[in-house]
Amino acid sequence: MASPSTDHQDSDAPPGRERPSRLIDIAVGLLFLVADAVIVVAAGLLFVMVGMGSAEPPHSVQPARSRDVPVLAWLVVWGVPAVAAASAVVHARLRMPVTAVVQGLFTLVCTLLAVVWTRMLLS
Known part of the structure; x- marks a missing residue:
């Protein structure tokens, strides 16, 4: 019986599953980096605009009012970090280690933004 080829003997992956090339990993990682940066900047700007729009004047003496937050808002706020974690x-x-690291860092940033958005929605 013939022995298996030497290129599959040292590999940890099953024979049918090959690892993408390093160049593809870096290219996909850079694409995700740009897309993630746009998402973070847009979320930050939206946070500032919504926060300033809902801020009350400093000398206002209105009673605190309760606001119901729609479920869709919670799904968006906490869904983005969940999807980013799944992607990582x-x-x-x-x-694809480069892309996984980029998505892992994006998950951390999204989680911090979700905490900030949650505090703003609950205040």
């Missing part, structure tokens, strides 16, 4: 896990499983 998927890219790590695809053995």
